[in-house]
Each structure stands twice: as structure tokens, then as C-alpha cells.
Amino acid sequence: MKKITSVLLVVLLVALMVTGCGSSATNNPPSAGTNTETPKDGFEIALITDKGNIDDKSFNQGSWEGVVEFAEANTITHKYYKPEEASDTGYLAAIDLAVAGGAKVIVTPGFLFEVPIFEAQTRYPEVKFILLDGTPHTADYKTFETKENVASVLYAEEESGYLAGYAAVMDGMTKLGFMGGMAVPAVQAFGYGYLQGAEAAAAELGLADGAISAIYHYTGDFAETDTNKATAKTMYQGGTELIFACGGSVGKSVMSAAAEADKKVIGVDVDQRYDSETVITSATKGLRASVVQVLESIYKTDSWSTFSGKTTYFDAKNDGIGLPTVVLDQPDGNPFDRFQKFTKEQYAKAYATLVDGAVDPIRTITVADPNGYATADELVSGLKLAIVKVEVR
The missing domain is CATH 3.40.50.2300 (Response regulator)
Incomplete structure (x- = not known):
């Protein structure tokens, strides 16, 4: 009983540190940010925002649009989480909450997640992480490591x-x-x-x-x-x-x-x-397209190994950048x-x-x-x- 109570307290503390918004497989626009009833098995695909908002007309929104496009087309539950604190600790708390909420795949947009993902990839080996615009490393930049459950995506800006x-x-x-x-x-x-x-x-x-x-x-x-x-x-x-x-x-x-x-x-x-x-x-940057492509490798083409444990550049050769x-x-x-x-x-x-x-x-x-x-x-x-x-x- 004491062990169960301790676990519940940890989940409660994490929830207090993070605000979660998003949608399940609905037609809500990326900026809606409305809570919906939690599905029985939770939300399978999660996105954690960085310092900005989900409707920032920039990196968060472009990445979220990729999640929404793929998830809605394939009827997969999905949700975004906005950390209460813009720090490594805050980002890790959001990741903890997403995993507790059923996430099997977590998308993290931006270099600010490099250190949190370095730790999270070991903490949650069963979860797949898509790190956009960054590679996992320690806070002192002395150790870089991308484990097999992480896809590091960079762009030729x-x-x-x-x-x-x-x-x-x-x-x-x-x-x-x-x-x-x-x-x-x-x-x-x-x-x-x-x-x-x-x-x-x-x-x-x-x-x-x-x-x-x-x-x-x-x-x-x-x-x-x-x-x-x-x-x-x-x-x-x-x-x-x-x-x-x-x-x-x-x-x-x-x-x-x-x-x-x-x-x-x-x-x-x-x-x-x-x-x-x-x-x-x-x-x-092909934010939406790159997110969709990596998600397809997980759910549709059984080709996660194409991206896992390495850094993949999206550039002009694979339509990863450009003008509209x-x-x-x-x-x-x-x-x-x-x-x-x-x-x-x-x-x-x-x-x-x-x-x-x-x-x-x-x-x-x-x-x-x-x-x-x-x-x-x-x-x-x-x-x-x-x-x-x-x-x-």
C-alpha cells in the first residue's frame, strides 16, 4: 500500500509541474489546445513544446502539424504537453507526464531538448523519441550519444x-x-x-x-x-x-x-x-514532412532502423528545406x-x-x-x- 501511495504521489507532483494540452484523434486545429477525455490506453503519440506555444506559427506548430496529420490519418491518439518550466528539469517532467499518460512515441522540437533526451532515452528505453533540430548530449557537452530508441533529425538551414x-x-x-x-x-x-x-x-x-x-x-x-x-x-x-x-x-x-x-x-x-x-x-524546414516520415517508419513501413540511433539531415536533396x-x-x-x-x-x-x-x-x-x-x-x-x-x- 505504501508503495502504491508513493507512486501516486510522484505522478501527482509531475502533473503539478506540467500543463498538458492537445487532442486525441479529432479534427482540432493545431492551436486549439483543448483537453479531451483521456482514452482508455492514454495518448500514444505526444509532443512536448519548447519555450514557445503550440500556435507559434513556427517550430512548435510545424512539428505538431506533422503529428496531427499522421495521427488523424491513422486514427492514433495524440496530445501535446507544454512544460510549466522552460528548463531541463521542466522538459523531463513533461516527458515523464507524457509517458505516464501512455505515450509510446514522443516528439521534441528543438535543441533545448538535447540534454533532456540524453537522460530520457535511458530512463525510458521502451519509448521512441523523435528529436528535431538536435542531438542528445550531456549538459557539459562532453558526451554525445544517440541510443537506438532515438531518431535525431537536423535540417540544412x-x-x-x-x-x-x-x-x-x-x-x-x-x-x-x-x-x-x-x-x-x-x-x-x-x-x-x-x-x-x-x-x-x-x-x-x-x-x-x-x-x-x-x-x-x-x-x-x-x-x-x-x-x-x-x-x-x-x-x-x-x-x-x-x-x-x-x-x-x-x-x-x-x-x-x-x-x-x-x-x-x-x-x-x-x-x-x-x-x-x-x-x-x-x-x-520540412518540419511536418520529416515528422510524418519518421512516424511512418515506426507505424507503417517497419523501417525505424533508418532513423534510430543516428542523425539524419533533411536538406534540398530530400525536400527537407526550401521556400514555399x-x-x-x-x-x-x-x-x-x-x-x-x-x-x-x-x-x-x-x-x-x-x-x-x-x-x-x-x-x-x-x-x-x-x-x-x-x-x-x-x-x-x-x-x-x-x-x-x-x-x-
């Missing part, structure tokens, strides 16, 4: 960023901006690719050295704040025509500033054209209609160079700052820029 920068300059823009969140590998790669794509387009157009200017800035967070809006507003007032908003909800701040200044934005992770008329395109090429609910819609000059044909040509390897954007450069904040000189030399002149703020 530098390729998606490259296409965004290329499109902007080919469209005639010469004053660019970049507002990243924290200088983590994925955000860095987006920014580095963006500058390289702008350089490539400028060279193709025969522009002179220094003809393209780019303001490069990290906000230090992934939040929608007055400070981030003010930063974007200042950039626009200084002549910046377009900002690549690469920081989760930072994008909402940038879109708000762009709307007031009648300027443009490039979205990130998912197609954000539906969030604001200011968004001309988005540097996307369709308009949802509009079969004849033109996803390039917010550009002045850049066309779908030009995009297809640029994309093909990534597929065949003719273009291979640099993903990482040497940065002296321990927090990953590159100087203008480091960006110029590391990315081999000449036509693009960079100012870091």
Missing part, C-alpha cells in the same frame, strides 16, 4: 537561408536585415546562408563590391517584445527594405514593425505568409506573388544547384565569442563576402 537571401537580391533589394533569436547553430546557419545567397545573387547580377548592405543582429531571445519591435523599426527607418526574422516569436515583432513602415519580411521554419501581408516568403511553392487552399495560387521580380522558375533553378551540389553553402564559421556572436569581419571572411557589406548590431 544554411540552404534554406541561402534561397531566401538569393531571392531577396534577385528581386531587386539591396538593403537587407537579419534578426536572429539566440546564436544557436540553427539560427546561425540560417543567417550565414542568407548572406551567402545574397552574395551569389549579387554576383550573378554583376553588382559591384559593397553594393548590398546587410545589418546583422541577434535579439538574445525568441520572444515577441516591444524591444524587438523597436529594433526592427529602427532598422526600417534607417533604410532597410527587408528583414529575415529568424527567431520564433521575434518574427511577430518584426512583422508589426514592417506593417507600420510599409516594409517587407522573410519568415522562418514554416510558411508565414498567412500571418502578415508583409511576409514575401519564408525560409522553411504552394499556397494552402489555393490550388492555382502563386506563392511568389509578393515578389516584384523573382519567379518560380528562378527559384527552381537555384534550388537545383543545391540538389546537384553545385552550390554548397557554408554552415559554420570560426567565431571567437563564446556565445556565438560573430563580428562583421568574421562574417565577411568566414563566408567569403565581397559584394555584401555587413554591419553587426
